[in-house]
Amino acid sequence: xGKTVLIVDDSASMRQLVSFALxxxxxxxxxxxxxxxxxxxxxxxxxxxxxxxxxxxxxxxxEFIKQVRNNPGYKFTPIVMLTTESxxxxxxxxxxxxxxxxxxxxxxxxxxxxxxxKFAR
Amino acid sequence: xxxxxxxxxIFVDEAMERIAExxxxxxxFEKSSEDKELLNTxxxxxxxxxxxxGSIGLKDISAFTHHMEEIxxxxxxxxxxxDKELINTLLDATDMIKEMVGCVASETVFDFGRCEGxxxxxxxxxxxxxxxxKSQEIKTFKIIFAPSHDLFKRGIDPAMxxxxxxxxxxxxxxxxxxxxxxxxxxxxxxxxYLRWDIQLRTDKDASEIKNVFEFVExxxxxxxxxxxxxxxxxxxxxxxxxxxxxxxxxxxxDALKSQKRLGEILAEQGKVSPxxxxxxxxxxxxIKMDSFKKSVSSTIRVDLGKLDHLINIVGEMVIIxxxxxxxxxxxxxxxxxxxxxxxxxGSLMTHNSAQNMEALFSQLQRIGKxxxxxxxxxxxxxxxxxxxxxxxxVRELSASKxxxxxxxxxxEDTELDKGVLEKIADPLVHLIRNSIDxxxxxxxxxxxxxxxxxxxxxxxxxxxxxAVYIDVEDxxxxxxxxxxxxxxxSKGIITNDQGLTDEQICNLIFMPGFxxxxxxxxxxxxxxxxxxxxxxxxxxxxKVYIRTRQDTGTTISIxxxxxxxxxxxxxxxxxxxxxxxxxxxxxxxxxPNRMEVKSLNEKVEVINVRGEYIPLMRLYEILxxxxxxxxxxxxxxxxxxxxxxxxxxxxxxxxxxxxxxIKNLGTATPKVRGIAGGTILGDGxxxxxxxxxxxxxxxxxxxxT
Numbered sequence: 001x002g003k004t005v006l007i008v009d010d011s012a013s014m015r016q017l018v019s020f021a022l023x024x025x026x027x028x029x030x031x032x033x034x035x036x037x038x039x040x041x042x043x044x045x046x047x048x049x050x051x052x053x054x055x056x057x058x059x060x061x062x063e064f065i066k067q068v069r070n071n072p073g074y075k076f077t078p079i080v081m082l083t084t085e086s087x088x089x090x091x092x093x094x095x096x097x098x099x100x101x102x103x104x105x106x107x108x109x110x111x112x113x114x115x116x117x118k119f120a121r
Numbered sequence: 122x123x124x125x126x127x128x129x130x131i132f133v134d135e136a137m138e139r140i141a142e143x144x145x146x147x148x149x150f151e152k153s154s155e156d157k158e159l160l161n162t163x164x165x166x167x168x169x170x171x172x173x174x175g176s177i178g179l180k181d182i183s184a185f186t187h188h189m190e191e192i193x194x195x196x197x198x199x200x201x202x203x204d205k206e207l208i209n210t211l212l213d214a215t216d217m218i219k220e221m222v223g224c225v226a227s228e229t230v231f232d233f234g235r236c237e238g239x240x241x242x243x244x245x246x247x248x249x250x251x252x253x254x255k256s257q258e259i260k261t262f263k264i265i266f267a268p269s270h271d272l273f274k275r276g277i278d279p280a281m282x283x284x285x286x287x288x289x290x291x292x293x294x295x296x297x298x299x300x301x302x303x304x305x306x307x308x309x310x311x312x313x314y315l316r317w318d319i320q321l322r323t324d325k326d327a328s329e330i331k332n333v334f335e336f337v338e339x340x341x342x343x344x345x346x347x348x349x350x351x352x353x354x355x356x357x358x359x360x361x362x363x364x365x366x367x368x369x370x371x372x373x374x375d376a377l378k379s380q381k382r383l384g385e386i387l388a389e390q391g392k393v394s395p396x397x398x399x400x401x402x403x404x405x406x407x408i409k410m411d412s413f414k415k416s417v418s419s420t421i422r423v424d425l426g427k428l429d430h431l432i433n434i435v436g437e438m439v440i441i442x443x444x445x446x447x448x449x450x451x452x453x454x455x456x457x458x459x460x461x462x463x464x465x466x467g468s469l470m471t472h473n474s475a476q477n478m479e480a481l482f483s484q485l486q487r488i489g490k491x492x493x494x495x496x497x498x499x500x501x502x503x504x505x506x507x508x509x510x511x512x513x514x515v516r517e518l519s520a521s522k523x524x525x526x527x528x529x530x531x532x533e534d535t536e537l538d539k540g541v542l543e544k545i546a547d548p549l550v551h552l553i554r555n556s557i558d559x560x561x562x563x564x565x566x567x568x569x570x571x572x573x574x575x576x577x578x579x580x581x582x583x584x585x586x587x588a589v590y591i592d593v594e595d596x597x598x599x600x601x602x603x604x605x606x607x608x609x610x611s612k613g614i615i616t617n618d619q620g621l622t623d624e625q626i627c628n629l630i631f632m633p634g635f636x637x638x639x640x641x642x643x644x645x646x647x648x649x650x651x652x653x654x655x656x657x658x659x660x661x662x663x664k665v666y667i668r669t670r671q672d673t674g675t676t677i678s679i680x681x682x683x684x685x686x687x688x689x690x691x692x693x694x695x696x697x698x699x700x701x702x703x704x705x706x707x708x709x710x711x712x713p714n715r716m717e718v719k720s721l722n723e724k725v726e727v728i729n730v731r732g733e734y735i736p737l738m739r740l741y742e743i744l745x746x747x748x749x750x751x752x753x754x755x756x757x758x759x760x761x762x763x764x765x766x767x768x769x770x771x772x773x774x775x776x777x778x779x780x781x782x783i784k785n786l787g788t789a790t791p792k793v794r795g796i797a798g799g800t801i802l803g804d805g806x807x808x809x810x811x812x813x814x815x816x817x818x819x820x821x822x823x824x825x826t
Contacts, residue, residue, distance in 0.1 A: 076276055078276035
């Protein structure tokens, strides 16, 4: 069975792009539309890695990262943020919250796969 | 013509800050030459000095700085590689600018003829062709990777980094360092304590290696430096010749070994006497020291947060003030109390006047204390202000002694009173020099002892209780107790070593006239020794401690009071006068019985305190005032301690303990023996503060004569 990656983004096209690229590379993908949705999908599922956007309605990425880190089952799970160049301060916030790394948007599928390979060992 | 003179002082302040940035920046850049942001900071500093000096008519400074700026720009564009020669030249140029600015400050004329040598050196550097940089040759890098403890908690596996390194080159060796792993009882299993020392052979340059660490950079310590095949610093020309294949690396090293210093050559040719060379060297060092001392200015930069806080409380005080007014006028007043945020912001209450006043008064008291604390904190500066300067000192002194020494600085955020900070720089220079000169062994000696070739000096500052500690710790040879005893005996400081504890032996090095160095060396050991260090620190109400172990190292620990101005004092009454004794020197107070007071002769009295005889000083006699209680058994004896000895001071009555602000007696009064200063007590009366060390000295004289 392949490794499972959770992608959290409110933009449907981004979710699709990421899912497509990752499935192509042999990963299983679960998607969620915001932090709240993601938390409910995370519950108990075995996940190798999380990729999350930062600006989302209901529960934003920072809060989501904090909650994931506070959940004993996902304390050490790699979390990669999707950021834009202009979000330097957000990036800092995310790191403080416990994110493992980041990908700067826009990215190519190859760049995405590289990062995922790196973290989802 | 516009008169620029008025602008000079502003320029000097700003330029000094930029110079400090330049210096710190260059020293750091030497270690992490891939740090583009740092390079930009350095460049901007030079650029600002050039611009501001030019705009107020200091054309020569501007022109000189322009050269530095050009070189830095070329480094930025990777047309030049920042080798040791380049950094050295820029550091020397920075010193030169410092002197120029110093001349502007003191309104003296700077001799720009002195710059010529440096200008030539800078020209040379600018002419040198693009070297190294982006070449595709395969190099070996040493990588120290000390990840932050919480790496696992951020979902990162350190093995990922090592895999990535494998992706860009060949890992020649990899060592896992376990020194930082704590004892099992202190270990948090979720923390990462391991560090790695990796040798990587790659055709990539350091910045590409650094990219691998992108996600773990924060909180981790990552050092990447090329391992040169020759292993030693080779001057630029030598490096070029080796690169071009004209000479072999070994030949250059041999040539370097036979190279002599200018002073030696001149002395050999009989042009100057070695004594003169030594004198000139001494002068050169003093110039360097002077420029070092000037680095603490008389203005102070205050953290904006601290200032805001102060303004905030002052605002509160103004409110209390108007509340007082209301309370006095009306009798009824409004009180705003917090009802726990349930929507009602406050309630209206009436009190009678006396109660009001009391409540207001206690608030005012609290605010007064806050203001005092806050105002004092404005004087507090991070010790980093002076610590940073030591990097340079260690770098230069260790090079001159052919030792490889690294200075590690921790706790640079620890704050100290500005007054203390200024006075602590000199003693620290002395201690660090001592470590470099006497403490740390030569690389060969160290290798023979099985120690790492590179010596370490650890300069750390930390706060513990109401004191700040500054430690200078080296991993050198440690104090040689036998040698100390021998030396102290030969100098007549002690007559025999009977009954001396290890601690007492170590403390012998603080005695005047003591110096263990067998020969006088360049760096230290010129007679003025540790006694001066101790005196300086004691004048700050501080203390010095030594911990040492043979072949393991020496730690000199300086304990300093948080501030000079406020002390805890014991107030005593003598006749009609109140005096304050600093509580740090008080051991106890007691009323002896008749039998416990004995006189040795007319002058000297002692009291028996539980079997220990200590000299008794009648304060009214020393101070020349009248007292009501002349008999010790009616009065009170305050036992004080100075330099490990106890002294009893006789006073009429003990009043209590309070915090006092010491004030200088001012220049109008001549220096009074036994008095350290004055203070205003809570009730507005003036009291004098006793100088216990001074009084102790007087006792010593009386006992011995």
